[in-house]
Amino acid sequence: MDFLDSFLIRAALAGLGVALAAAPLGCFVVWRRMAYFGEATAHASILGIALALSFSTSIFAGVLVVALLMGWTVSVLSGRGYAMDTLLGVIAHSALAIGLVAVSLLQGVRIDLNAYLFGDILAVSRLDLAIIWGGAVLVIALLGWRWNALLTATLNPDLAYAAGIDPRREQMVLTIALALVVAVAIKVVGVLLIAALLIIPAAAARPFANTPERMATLAAGIGAFSAISGLQLAFLYDTPTGPTIVCLAAACFALTSILSLVRGSNA
Amino acid sequence: MSLIRAKGLSVRHGKTTVLQNVTLDIAAGEIVTIVGPNGSGKSTLLRALIGAVDIHQGDISRKDGLRIGYVPQKLHIDPTLPITVERFLSLPCKVDPEAAKSALEQAGASTLMQRQMSDLSGGQFQRVLLARALLGKPQLLILDEATQGLDQPGSAAFYRQIEELRMSLGCAVLMVSHELHVVMAASDRVICLNGHVCCEGAPEVVASAPEYRALFGSGTQGALALYRHDHDHHHHAHDHKHEDA
Numbered sequence: 001m002d003f004l005d006s007f008l009i010r011a012a013l014a015g016l017g018v019a020l021a022a023a024p025l026g027c028f029v030v031w032r033r034m035a036y037f038g039e040a041t042a043h044a045s046i047l048g049i050a051l052a053l054s055f056s057t058s059i060f061a062g063v064l065v066v067a068l069l070m071g072w073t074v075s076v077l078s079g080r081g082y083a084m085d086t087l088l089g090v091i092a093h094s095a096l097a098i099g100l101v102a103v104s105l106l107q108g109v110r111i112d113l114n115a116y117l118f119g120d121i122l123a124v125s126r127l128d129l130a131i132i133w134g135g136a137v138l139v140i141a142l143l144g145w146r147w148n149a150l151l152t153a154t155l156n157p158d159l160a161y162a163a164g165i166d167p168r169r170e171q172m173v174l175t176i177a178l179a180l181v182v183a184v185a186i187k188v189v190g191v192l193l194i195a196a197l198l199i200i201p202a203a204a205a206r207p208f209a210n211t212p213e214r215m216a217t218l219a220a221g222i223g224a225f226s227a228i229s230g231l232q233l234a235f236l237y238d239t240p241t242g243p244t245i246v247c248l249a250a251a252c253f254a255l256t257s258i259l260s261l262v263r264g265s266n267a
Numbered sequence: 268m269s270l271i272r273a274k275g276l277s278v279r280h281g282k283t284t285v286l287q288n289v290t291l292d293i294a295a296g297e298i299v300t301i302v303g304p305n306g307s308g309k310s311t312l313l314r315a316l317i318g319a320v321d322i323h324q325g326d327i328s329r330k331d332g333l334r335i336g337y338v339p340q341k342l343h344i345d346p347t348l349p350i351t352v353e354r355f356l357s358l359p360c361k362v363d364p365e366a367a368k369s370a371l372e373q374a375g376a377s378t379l380m381q382r383q384m385s386d387l388s389g390g391q392f393q394r395v396l397l398a399r400a401l402l403g404k405p406q407l408l409i410l411d412e413a414t415q416g417l418d419q420p421g422s423a424a425f426y427r428q429i430e431e432l433r434m435s436l437g438c439a440v441l442m443v444s445h446e447l448h449v450v451m452a453a454s455d456r457v458i459c460l461n462g463h464v465c466c467e468g469a470p471e472v473v474a475s476a477p478e479y480r481a482l483f484g485s486g487t488q489g490a491l492a493l494y495r496h497d498h499d500h501h502h503h504a505h506d507h508k509h510e511d512a
Contacts, residue, residue, distance in 0.1 A: 030347050031345060031347055031348040033345070033347075148358060148359040148360070148361075149359055151358055151359070152358050152359040154348065155342075155344060155348070155350075155355075155358065156339065156342050157319065158314060158317065158319045158337065158339050159337060159339065159342070159358075160359075161314075161317045161318045161319035161337075162317040162318075162319075162335050162336070162337030162409070163335075163337075163359050163360075163403075165359060206347060206349065209349045210349050210351055210383065211349060211350060211351055211354045212348065212349065212350055212354070213354075214349070215349055
């Protein structure tokens with residue numbers, strides 16, 4: 001395991017794991033217009049961190065529980081007079097605010113909130129790495145297993161019902177996967193940048209995809225590229241790692257958008 | 268043996284009762300059409316039968332392992348989701364490429380295989396939806412105003428195909444249609460719906476029923492309906508009340 005002794009190798013593997021799990025999930029987030037859901041889950045996880053610190057459990061568990069709880073609350077409340085974005089706005093901001101207040105009430109605990117907001121990929125331990133890859137494999141397996149059902153439910157809930165698929169269950173699968181990704185990714189890229197890593201690679205992949213599978217694969221490639229190259233650039237120029245990774249993803253988005261514009265005007 | 272049966276079905280949207288005490292039975296191989304004015308619960312009834320609507324009262328029983336092909340009224344595919352016709356046909360179950368090709372040909376859409384779903388016109392879209400529904404070898408085909416967006420010859424061809432399918436596959440067809448002339452010509456049974464079942468039976472019987480006339484006017488027997496696309500305007504304050512409702 002000498003290989004993993006280098007913190008740079010660990011960081012690269014961590015970034016890769018998060019990117020690979022976030023990309024296909026991010027596609028669903030984009031297709032279902034749930035972009036704000038990722039954001040809300042990420043915000044709510046600050047509350048999870050506060051809870052984890054006050055009960056001295058692992059950050060991962062705290063974040064996972066709060067993210068799942070949020071997803072479940074949204075699923076239950078949606079379609080009862082509130083639009084999805086209103087509901088997510090209420091929950092995201094409340095959870096973030098409650099989390100920040102809770103953190104300030106923690107006696108004698110000094111935490112570096114900055115680390116959770118922006119992540120610290122260079123401090124990834126072997127245990128973190130195991131959690132990240134465990135979560136990533138779980139999410140990819142979950143999405144792979146439910147892929148066709150999720151796609152059908154995303155296209156049209158009634159088509160799903162007619163084929164014997166319950167769209168509400170598929171929504172739950174997505175919520176669980178999203179909670180898992182946020183929980184494992186929070187240490188690497190941090191709360192504020194998770195939503196970006198979900199959505200930007202998927203958006204960047206869109207112009208060059210003609211099937212859902214191709215979009216997910218391309219997004220995974222773009223995510224992985226952003227993670228690895230972002231890490232190298234951050235090391236080279238001594239810039240903050242998480243934001244550098246997201247900058248690279250954004251550059252990919254700009255590039256594919258321009259390419260598709262050029263291609264469009266030629267056609 | 269009936270394929271699907273609804274008994275005393277009531278559906279509410281919030282506090283509004285959309286369907287009340289609807290009983291319906293579809294037997295293998297028959298073509299049943301639901302007619303009724305806008306807002307009469309036609310689509311809701313179909314959606315209840317596929318399990319997409321919460322039922323307030325009553326129950327729905329299906330034959331074990333019933334395969335349903337469903338063609339919705341409208342289907343919006345978000346342009347952020349790239350999907351070719353070929354891929355769409357394989358949802359949720361993978362289908363044989365040859366079967367997909369012949370289903371598209373049958374639906375008169377053989378050239379569309381590699382096109383993006385979001386680029387299709389309304390008529391092309393309906394044909395692809397029908398092809399997809401047929402690929403599942405349904406025992407019951409449910410069509411919700413499936414000819415919306417098709418021109419006259421297109422919709423005539425569409426119904427001819429339904430008729431042929433019934434012959435070849437032996438599947439039952441339950442549809443909502445606004446094209447009363449087609450309904451009268453092609454259905455075994457017509458159900459006139461307006462929140463409840465107003466009347467039902469063979470097309471000739473329904474066409475002469477007072478309840479039907481109250482909804483659609485008295486001159487709409489058979490072909491006369493051909494030119495009336497929006498019959499909602501001439502059902503004068505639907506005020507007939509049923510003792511049994």
